[in-house]
Amino acid sequence: MKELLQEIIDKNRKYTKEGNVATYIPELKKANRDDLGLCIIDVNNNIYEVGDCEKKFTIQSVSKPITLALALMDNGKDRVFSKVGMEPSGDPFNSIMKLEITKPSIPYNPMINAGAIVITSMIKGKNNDEKFERMLNFFRKLSGNKNLDINYDVYMSEKRTGDRNRAMAYLLKSEGILQGDVEMVLDLYFKQCSIEVTVKDLAKIGLNLALHGIDITTGERLIDEDISRIIKTFMVTCGMYDASGQFAINVGIPSKSGVGGGIMGTVPNKMGIGVFGPSLDKKGNSIAGVKVMEDLSIKFDLSIF
Template identity: 70%
Template sequence: MERILKEVLDTNRKYVNYGQVASYIPELKNAHRDDLGICIIDKDNNVYKVGDCETKFTIQSISKTIVLAMALMDNDWIDVFSKVGMEPSGDPFNSIMKLETNDTKKPCNPMINAGAIVTTSLIKGATPQEKEERMLKFFRRLAKNDNIGINYDVYESEKVSGDRNRAMAYLLKNDGFIDGDVEEVLDLYFKQCSLEIDAVDLARIGMNLASYGIDVENGERLISERVSRMVKTFMVTCGMYDASGEFAIKVGIPAKSGVGGGIMASVPNSMGIGVYGPSLDKKGNSVAGVKILEDLSKKLNLNIF
């Protein structure tokens, strides 16, 4: 497996030159465009990795999958989807347009920023600190890594540059989709996006989703089967921003990307994949990361369709 991973990485390394690191969050400009790594963890708990798999980066939008799982476990799913939709938006992840133009005014899905801010607001906790602690504990448990924490430089950068997210949140509050203090919700949202992980962490979380919420190492249930199915479905339909349809056709694996350069993929009952490559295309996806997953899907026959 590692020979295949090295071959795929070497073949697609050239694509790092086709994109740029994210710059709209100033701190993300510090990433090295040439970094590239792949990790696979399979259902037998074997770990295969090549390249820059232990390079730390912030999880960004990949966090939306896990926070959605938390929101669905903390609340009745009917209540969650009364506040956020289930359909692809067809718009960029940070678009604000449909909050004003669609009939219901609710966000189209939990994988765009507006929808993710809503699901973050649904995490249970008596205080902001309790919500943050629960979120951190859940991420660490899924990744089996107690060292996962918040990159406070990125968090502060997100907070300072987050006016578009702030505008969304206040619109959502005005229209009744967010309860409680908007700034507290935004603060937790910026923190979840600023969690620092690596490709191995992503592969582990991806495997836990691939196994329908059961830890393949010890058999512990971490997420309910129903919730894990819902999360993977959103990954297929909305996980790669407004390139999700093309990705589903070319790769055919549930996946979620983030502008920190990560992609987390879950092949049901088979494996979790973590890819890191911070050189992004115009839609916010890792250029080389997408190409790597295309090749892996073909070589290992991973397409679920």
């Protein structure tokens, strides 16, 4: 198995040259675009790691399904989906356009930035410290990694340069969609995106979703089964930004990408997948990572369709 995975990494590493690392968050410019790593954890808890699997990177938008799960458990479906829609937007992840032209101005889904900011605002807690502690502990439980924490440099870089997210948040506030202090919500969102992970962490979270919210190690239910189903559905329809339809056809694995180069995949009842490749395509997805996911899907017949 490990040899097959190494072949997939070696075959697709050349594609890293065709993309570029994210630059709109200055700290992300420091990534090595040639990095490419993969981890798979199956339902028997076998762990296979190849390539640059030891590299740490910030989770960025791969965090969105996880905070959505927490917000749904905190608030219930009716409240959450009164503030955020369920449909693919067809627009870039950081687009503002439809917030202005659609009435009511609710974000199309929780996987785009506008929707994710609203979701983050719904995390329960008496103050931001308690909210972030609850959020971080949830990430730690799902990943089985008690040492997960934020990358402070990336967090501050996002906070200093996140003007587009700031514009979205204030627009959402003016429309009555976003509740609470805008700057406090954004601070929590920037911390959420700056949590530092490895491909193993993503694979373990993906495995929890593959097992419908049950932790393979402890047997504990971490996510309600119905919420796990909702999360995986959003990953299929919206998880790869405005390339989600193409990815569903070519790969067919519920997945979520982030501009840090991560991709988290979950194959129901089979495995969790973590991929890292910071060289991105024009949609914001890991350019070599997507190729790796395509080969995995074909080689092991992983498409859910």
